[in-house]
Amino acid sequence: MPPALVGKVAHRLATRARWRLLEYAFWLAALASFFLLPNRHLILTEIAWLALFALSLDLILGYAGIISLGHAAFFGLGSYLAALLAKHGIVNEPVLALVLSGLCAAVLGFATSFLVLRGSDLTRLMVTLGVALIMREIANQIPDITGGADGLQGVVIAPILGLFQFDIFGHVAYAYCLIVLFILFLLARRVVYSPFGLSLRAVKGNPLRAASIGISVNARLVTIYTFAAFYAGIAGALLAQTTAFASLDVFSFERSADLLLVLIIGGTGYLYGGLIGAVIFKLMQDWIANLTPQYWQFWIGLVLVLIVLIGRDRIALRTGGVRLLAERITRRFAPAAAPVAVPPGEGS
Amino acid sequence: MLTILFDGIAYGMLLFVLACGLSVTLGLMNFVNLAHGAFAMAGGYITLVLVNRAGLPFFAGLAVAFVVTAFIGALFERTLYVHVYGKSPLDQVLFTIGLVFMAVAAVDYVMGSQQVFIQIPSALQGRFEIFGVGVGRYRLLIIAVCGILTLALQLILSSSRFGSRLRASVDDARVARGLGINVNAVFSLTFAVGSGLAGLGGALGAEILGLDPTFPLKYMVYFLIVVTVGGTSSITGPFAASLLIGIADVAGKYYVPKFGAFVIYTIMIIVLILRPQGLFARAAGK
Numbered sequence: 001m002p003p004a005l006v007g008k009v010a011h012r013l014a015t016r017a018r019w020r021l022l023e024y025a026f027w028l029a030a031l032a033s034f035f036l037l038p039n040r041h042l043i044l045t046e047i048a049w050l051a052l053f054a055l056s057l058d059l060i061l062g063y064a065g066i067i068s069l070g071h072a073a074f075f076g077l078g079s080y081l082a083a084l085l086a087k088h089g090i091v092n093e094p095v096l097a098l099v100l101s102g103l104c105a106a107v108l109g110f111a112t113s114f115l116v117l118r119g120s121d122l123t124r125l126m127v128t129l130g131v132a133l134i135m136r137e138i139a140n141q142i143p144d145i146t147g148g149a150d151g152l153q154g155v156v157i158a159p160i161l162g163l164f165q166f167d168i169f170g171h172v173a174y175a176y177c178l179i180v181l182f183i184l185f186l187l188a189r190r191v192v193y194s195p196f197g198l199s200l201r202a203v204k205g206n207p208l209r210a211a212s213i214g215i216s217v218n219a220r221l222v223t224i225y226t227f228a229a230f231y232a233g234i235a236g237a238l239l240a241q242t243t244a245f246a247s248l249d250v251f252s253f254e255r256s257a258d259l260l261l262v263l264i265i266g267g268t269g270y271l272y273g274g275l276i277g278a279v280i281f282k283l284m285q286d287w288i289a290n291l292t293p294q295y296w297q298f299w300i301g302l303v304l305v306l307i308v309l310i311g312r313d314r315i316a317l318r319t320g321g322v323r324l325l326a327e328r329i330t331r332r333f334a335p336a337a338a339p340v341a342v343p344p345g346e347g348s
Numbered sequence: 349m350l351t352i353l354f355d356g357i358a359y360g361m362l363l364f365v366l367a368c369g370l371s372v373t374l375g376l377m378n379f380v381n382l383a384h385g386a387f388a389m390a391g392g393y394i395t396l397v398l399v400n401r402a403g404l405p406f407f408a409g410l411a412v413a414f415v416v417t418a419f420i421g422a423l424f425e426r427t428l429y430v431h432v433y434g435k436s437p438l439d440q441v442l443f444t445i446g447l448v449f450m451a452v453a454a455v456d457y458v459m460g461s462q463q464v465f466i467q468i469p470s471a472l473q474g475r476f477e478i479f480g481v482g483v484g485r486y487r488l489l490i491i492a493v494c495g496i497l498t499l500a501l502q503l504i505l506s507s508s509r510f511g512s513r514l515r516a517s518v519d520d521a522r523v524a525r526g527l528g529i530n531v532n533a534v535f536s537l538t539f540a541v542g543s544g545l546a547g548l549g550g551a552l553g554a555e556i557l558g559l560d561p562t563f564p565l566k567y568m569v570y571f572l573i574v575v576t577v578g579g580t581s582s583i584t585g586p587f588a589a590s591l592l593i594g595i596a597d598v599a600g601k602y603y604v605p606k607f608g609a610f611v612i613y614t615i616m617i618i619v620l621i622l623r624p625q626g627l628f629a630r631a632a633g634k
Binding site for chain 2: 127130137141264300309
């Protein structure tokens with residue numbers, strides 16, 4: 001390739017990946033929430049790990065087009081591993097245990113990724129669902145290790161880095177989750193704006209064409225699936241560490257289904273979708289659960305039905321408009337930037 | 349040994365009646381209906397109310413369950429599902445999961461969350477022995493009813509005019525439309541009958557499968573397994589798959605209780621990997 005072209009492409013990629021003003025605002029708001037809402041740290045902690053979990057699903061659904069009904073398999077594995085590592089004192093330091101749990105989930109993701117390569121969307125749905133069910137059944141059938149249906153109790157989490165002890169108000173937990181979320185978000189951002197991320201979008205758009213311009217489709221899918229499993233494992237481990245508990249519930253179908261809703265609320269195919277979705281979902285859940293503690297699932301179901309009936313495209317168009325506006329404002333504040341093409345095709 | 353086989357067959361037959369509607373929905377419209385179990389649950393609860401509270405005879409309860417669920421199915425199909433056919437599988441999944449959540453919470457609200465049982469006539473309780481094989485009377489009834497239904501379905505599909513229209517629509521909806529078959533009407537009717545059968549299955553199976561508001565979620569996987577293993581192109585495929593799953597599940601739970609549920613999940617995944625079109629499907633032309 002001529003060096004001029006290389007430079008042009010590199011410049012193009014760099015412009016695409018530049019931080020927008022709104023992104024700074026988002027993370028500043030997240031930071032501010034830590035100081036301004038000290039009484040709400042418990043629910044904010046939940047939002048943080050849910051956001052990470054949704055980000056993980058977005059990586060495969062929004063960027064690679066793999067529908068999964070069993071993402072809880074990795075979440076649950078990470079959760080149980082983190083709890084077990086702490087309970088038996090194998091790895092006491094939470095951060096190290098976190099990474100280990102994530103890596104184990106990634107191994108499971110790698111092993112099962114070959115199952116999702118084949119077949120239609122329906123086959124993928126079934127296979128991912130089946131994997132999550134098998135994981136749940138395994139956890140259910142070895143009560144000596146996992147505690148079975150009672151859950152894994154008596155977990156004591158050591159102070160983070162030996163310095164910060166978890167407190168009952170969730171201050172440390174929230175800071176911890178937020179930092180982990182931010183770091184992993186940066187990593188994910190780096191990945192999706194890289195040429196690799198672009199090739200994923202090509203695969204999602206049309207696998208056949210992607211293959212014919214020289215992208216090894218299967219290798220890409222395996223890589224991103226494994227990567228997403230790592231994220232889901234970390235999210236699960238965060239849950240286990242902040243609650244010092246793990247139960248069969250982490251593998252449940254409802255968890256995978258709720259996760260889809262989270263991501264759909266926020267919008268698929270851009271990194272903030274999962275994050276914004278997590279905030280809205282948790283606040284909504286909290287609000288509905290206060291109104292009708294037992295039947296909040298009904299309203300969640302209603303939201304799902306309405307979203308589909310109204311049409312995700314139409315909703316995405318709205319948010320797309322907001323984003324376009326944001327781009328325009330950003331550009332005004334950064335006049336040096338070349339015009340940036342908005343990545344198309346956020347629907348489906 | 350034979351008793352287990354017998355129980356397995358009864359279980360499998362029940363699964364077939366529950367799931368055959370789903371297999372047609374999937375095959376005909378490529379529609380992923382995760383809410384199929386909700387219709388089964390509706391049938392179960394309708395029978396429960398009629399038999400336990402209103403004192404209707406058991407068999408009349410079954411018949412009403414079939415009719416009412418079929419009606420509900422047709423209503424839902426015309427008002428809600430019809431908007432979702434053209435959408436992506438993801439949308440269909442979200443939509444039907446939403447319906448399941450709503451159904452679960454609504455039944456919980458109306459009927460309470462505890463497991464319930466339909467009173468079955470005393471003539472159907474207990475078991476007797478034939479040639480040393482223990483045969484539960486109720487299970488025998490299930491096999492009889494489901495067997496008759498299966499035969500009737502097979503006859504309708506293979507030799508009635510409606511059956512040939514349905515088969516034509518499943519094979520290639522576009523060409524079928526071109527030949528003047530009203531595919532949508534065929535589909536509505538099939539959906540209604542499928543829902544009705546699910547309702548009947550739910551009512552019949554309440555004794556064996558148990559009935560509580562989480563029924564659609566608990567058995568959703570089983571229905572999907574039947575359909576994926578059996579394929580969607582015929583009725584014999586899901587039938588064979590149901591028997592296979594039923595016997596494997598009962599035998600698995602009996603002989604290796606530690607691995608009970610693994611057996612069918614593993615069967616499903618292996619089949620999906622080796623034969624994504626289903627075990628008994630013809631080579632797909634589409």
